[in-house]
Amino acid sequence: VSINRNDPDYRHDIYLINVDGSGTTRLADSQNPRGSYDPVFSPDGSKIVFSETSGFSDSTRLAIRNIDGSNKIILAEQGINFTASFNTDGDKIVFHSDRDVTNQTDLFDSYDIYTINPDGTNETRLTFNSVPSKSGLASFDPFGEKIVFNATAAGGFQDLEIYTMNPNGNSVTALTNSPGEESAFNPSYGNGDLDGDGVKNTLDNCRLVSNPIQTNTDGDVEGNSCDADDDNDGIDDQFDNCPLAVNYYRVAFSSGLYIYTMNENATGITQLTFGPTTYREIEPEFNRDG
Secondary structure, eight states: OEEEEEOTTOOEEEEEOOTTSOOOEEOOOOOSSSBEEEEEEOTTSSEEEEEEEOTTSSOEEEEEEETTSOOOEEEEOSSBEEEEEEOTTSSOEEEEEOTTOOSOOSTTSOOEEEEEOTTSOOOEEOOOSSSSOSOEEEEEOTTSSOEEEEEOSSSTTTTOEEEEEOTTSOSOEESOOOTTSOOOOOOOOOOOOTTOSSSOTTTOSSTTSOOTTOOOTTOSSSOTTTOSOTTOSSSOGGGOSSTTSOOOOEEEEEETTEEEEEETTSOSOEEOOOOOTTOOOOOOOOOTTO
């Protein structure tokens, strides 16, 4: 569990603690008056992304580091950068920032949404302060196919609505529309179970087909219940005489003076004949049984 803790100087720092309350470890050893906050674990639990203030300035940096405190990387430094969130695969982070905003009049006046890789590369701006504007509080859906976020065309927290968009910023869609009423904000996706097999979507190797045992013969991303080729030998299960064991078709051919066979994927080459060099052996053909 990651937590924020205020020290006697009112500085925020990040700590790790075991779920039984033991093993408290200080992670973000900030040396500035305001400290580090908003920690979020990566999906595999190996890293934490967080925000930290930079000295006495008004900027808030976005940073990431291993949970042992090593390998700290500053992901975003200019402006105010916070409320970061990973996608399910852990290879993309979404956050919001005011770095490109001009003529800002209050803290929540205008933000845009960005994505970045955990190594600090491939930063992409997704929103551009148009309509909807003042975008923030974004997070990925469990499949990494959509980003849900808040936005408003007014100022502050007035008329906040919830939107979704594709991870590239396209196809912005309003989910709520209640102008002049209570704002809708802080959206987040749950980790549902679409096929009702007791395995959460983010862990399920067949998200739309019930398979509580999660059998996956070939170890790819799809379980046997939804994989058209369970042994990954290139032959669909409906045509494969051994759907759970690799058994490629053999190909016979001549090369040079001799006859060979090999698997259809060019592996397992075997020389069959070793006749005298005065003869050329050609045109091999299998019998009906192969």
